[in-house]
Amino acid sequence: MSATTMPRAWVRHSLGQRLLRYMLWLCMVAATVWAIRSIEIIPEFLADAPEQMADLLVRMWPPDLAHYYPSVHAAMIETLHIATLGTLLGIAMAVPVALLAARNICHSTAANLVAQLILVSSRSVNALVWALLFVAIFGPGPAAGTLAIAFRSIGFVGKLLAEAIEETAHGPVEALEAVGAPWGSRMLKGVWPQVQPAFWGIALFRWDINVRESAVLGLVGAGGIGVVLDDAINFFQWPRVATILLSILVVVILAELAVTRIRARLL
DSSP: OOTTOOOOOOOOOOHHHHHHHHHHHHHHHHHHHHHHHHTTOOHHHHHHHHHHHHHHHHHHOSOOGGGIIIIIHHHHHHHHHHHHHHHHHHHHHHHHHHHHHOTTTOOOHHHHHHHHHHHHHHHHSOHHHHHHHHHHHHOSSHHHHHHHHHHHHHHHHHHHHHHHHHTSOSHHHHHHHHTTOOHHHIIIIIIHHHHHHHHHHHHHHHHHHHHHHHTTGGGGTSSSHHHHHHHHHHTTOHHHHHHHHHHHHHHHHHHHHHHHHHHHHHO
């Protein structure tokens, strides 16, 4: 045995710990069996799926790039606008909620609980569900998609920002409070410099996610590239579908590269 090799440590579990482990495994197996039986998987469809997938790929290849401009291009630009405006609006609404959720900033338990409820509610509803709700309120179009992205972003941005605020050192804030600085100055000079790197990282990461999510909102009428994709699928224009999917992939990759470069420069 070499000097760097650590000896294996054997741990003997008690009877209660072993029974708990067996119960957890039993619950997992029972849940899996129950799920398989309840979703009613049709074996014939599973057996036929590879052939249907191969047939679909043959119909989609090669992509017809002539379909890209102007309809697909305009829809992709609209998708980027939805993601960008939705991210900015979501951040604007998430910042005050994050301040209320941070226990070292807001010392009211009731306000903390209300803020946490808002953050959990935002994260628990999928972007497509938000889009369906706003389409019913405002009608089909990019406005519904922008609001869906914004309300979905509140929970993500607010939770991470609140955690970053709670991890800040309290010394600078106490020093500013001791010299009589108002609340706004304490936040701007004592808290903001500490959370600024986390804030920009959260904002860029959320925009990257929103670019992906906004690409499918059009499937429920919330504007963007999803509207064009839904039309192409409904009319069985498979080469056009391939062009749309390829353009979405390219935009997502470019957004990922842009976020990585900007984050490296900022942080």
